[in-house]
Amino acid sequence: MSAKMLSFVSVPQAQPPKRLADDRRKDFDEIYNEFSPEQAATQASRCSQCGVPFCSIHCPLGNNIPDWLMLAADGRLEEAYSVSQATNSFPEICGRICPQDRLCEGNCVIEKDFDSVTIGAVERYITDTAFENGWVKPVLPVVELESSVGVIGAGPAGLAAAERLRASGHQVHVYDRHDRVGGLLIYGIPGFKLEKDIVLRRQKVLEEQGVIFHLGKGIGAGEGEIAFEDLRKKHDAVLVATGVYKSREIGGPGSGLGGIVRALDYLTASNRRSLGDVLPEGELDAAGKDVVVIGGGDTAMDCVRTAIRQGAKSVKCLYRRDKANMPGSVREVKNAEEEGVEFVWLAAPESFLGDTTVTGVRAQKMRLGLPDGSGRQSIEAEPEGLFTVQADMVIKALGFDPEPLPEMWKADELKTSRWGTLQVDRVSFETSVPGVFAAGDIVRGASLVVWAIRDGRDAAAQIDQWIAARSSSLAAE
Numbered sequence: 001m002s003a004k005m006l007s008f009v010s011v012p013q014a015q016p017p018k019r020l021a022d023d024r025r026k027d028f029d030e031i032y033n034e035f036s037p038e039q040a041a042t043q044a045s046r047c048s049q050c051g052v053p054f055c056s057i058h059c060p061l062g063n064n065i066p067d068w069l070m071l072a073a074d075g076r077l078e079e080a081y082s083v084s085q086a087t088n089s090f091p092e093i094c095g096r097i098c099p100q101d102r103l104c105e106g107n108c109v110i111e112k113d114f115d116s117v118t119i120g121a122v123e124r125y126i127t128d129t130a131f132e133n134g135w136v137k138p139v140l141p142v143v144e145l146e147s148s149v150g151v152i153g154a155g156p157a158g159l160a161a162a163e164r165l166r167a168s169g170h171q172v173h174v175y176d177r178h179d180r181v182g183g184l185l186i187y188g189i190p191g192f193k194l195e196k197d198i199v200l201r202r203q204k205v206l207e208e209q210g211v212i213f214h215l216g217k218g219i220g221a222g223e224g225e226i227a228f229e230d231l232r233k234k235h236d237a238v239l240v241a242t243g244v245y246k247s248r249e250i251g252g253p254g255s256g257l258g259g260i261v262r263a264l265d266y267l268t269a270s271n272r273r274s275l276g277d278v279l280p281e282g283e284l285d286a287a288g289k290d291v292v293v294i295g296g297g298d299t300a301m302d303c304v305r306t307a308i309r310q311g312a313k314s315v316k317c318l319y320r321r322d323k324a325n326m327p328g329s330v331r332e333v334k335n336a337e338e339e340g341v342e343f344v345w346l347a348a349p350e351s352f353l354g355d356t357t358v359t360g361v362r363a364q365k366m367r368l369g370l371p372d373g374s375g376r377q378s379i380e381a382e383p384e385g386l387f388t389v390q391a392d393m394v395i396k397a398l399g400f401d402p403e404p405l406p407e408m409w410k411a412d413e414l415k416t417s418r419w420g421t422l423q424v425d426r427v428s429f430e431t432s433v434p435g436v437f438a439a440g441d442i443v444r445g446a447s448l449v450v451w452a453i454r455d456g457r458d459a460a461a462q463i464d465q466w467i468a469a470r471s472s473s474l475a476a477e
């Protein structure tokens, strides 16, 4: 072991420098700066090189964390990158947006008496350095195969699968209904968490690898869309990685008023502006408005923080439970509070006020009751607890469900679960339709980028085996 390790007893934990809230509010740039080379090495050296690394066990990709931390502590960054990219298709993205407090860092053994090793920030530093030094090279296939795979969806699951399949020599075609690559990485997650250049940089590597993108090409039965059956005929295998996009809606009086918008429409418009697209002035823009965001998850946090940056007059987040019971990451809530978001805890919308456009939200004060069967505290309305919050823009951020793919694609043979997610064999990733595989949120339901990458990589390995087995059985006939 390097003499530099185990320094957690003397070196305190440090995250990369965070920009001041006043400065962050003015732009969509990331809020954390990069570690300096010395900081990265010193922070990596805090690792105690556990024999059984709980950090790796709790990383969905099983990253070999202690090894790349030791190499980073020694300044051997090219080798650190080589180890890091062996298990993770996009380490620089995970290092930025994984909820590390629930995954690797939350399970670091030194967390109990000292603060955990800053794994995510070091992972990001290693790959950003690799890009700067030209060490990130497309993995080119050793042999070109004739087989082709059609991947539906250019989000992290589809991209991770495409990268692996191409490395194995298959001809890989990725179809997306959007005009840009990245899925929620490009149009969902705001730049202050993940700058858009980071995603575009990856797209370039995939293109250099020979992955072919067909953008603005939706799969479906609508005008201009490619029929699912036609796509199946075109490719030896198909991977469905379409994510989940059906927004959960709010009912109640006034819920159809103007100015009440869906979170993803709002975030997509903001991300498009950041990417230089020109949208009609004022459309889905919070500038000068009293904004109310409904929901308590990470999407809600992204909306409130986007509204602050657009120059909203006020931004309030209404959540029906309290701070301790909200699903959003603690780190993101803290960032939002620092930036000036006001949280209205224990409040649920009852109706929306206004004639044609919303002017306010009538909200019901809630209180926490006894835990239900799942152990989560139930909620009930406080008697006489109605109050009004002024709003001229309301953003609904209540989560997402899968779109009804069998119906949209006229493919009744595609079996879904009772939640609408695609059913797959847990080992082979194959759906109920032979030669059609699925991965990412469309199988798991709304989840995390790191899980989408894991599923995409695993599904690619299974597709590769499936194509090889089919070719040998055809050759034997």
Ligand code: FAD
Pocket: 097, 098, 099, 152, 153, 154, 155, 156, 157, 158, 175, 176, 177, 178, 182, 183, 184, 185, 188, 189, 193, 217, 218, 219, 220, 241, 242, 243, 244, 267, 298, 299, 302, 439, 440, 441, 442, 446, 447, 448, 449, 450, 452
């Ligand atoms: P997606 O990223 O959704 O990609 C699916 C792609 O399929 C899209 O490009 C879509 O256009 C395309 N598609 C869909 N239907 C069709 C069709 N019929 N034809 C052609 N193309 C189609 N996770 C984290 O780990 N950290 C975070 O900080 C985080 N923040 C988030 C913030 C927001 C606002 C949201 C909504 C999610 C966030 N997530 C975060 C979750 C994460 O983004 C998803 O779990 C992940 O992107 C899922 O990857 P995917 O490839 O399965 O789907």
Ligand code: SF4
Pocket: 058, 059, 060, 061, 062, 063, 065, 088, 094, 095, 098, 100, 103, 104, 105, 119, 120, 123, 450
């Ligand atoms: Fe941690 Fe995510 Fe990196 Fe795994 S991929 S080590 S969970 S930041």
Ligand code: SF4
Pocket: 046, 047, 048, 049, 050, 053, 054, 055, 056, 065, 066, 107, 108, 109, 110, 117, 119
């Ligand atoms: Fe290092 Fe923490 Fe992982 Fe142990 S659990 S190997 S100390 S990062």
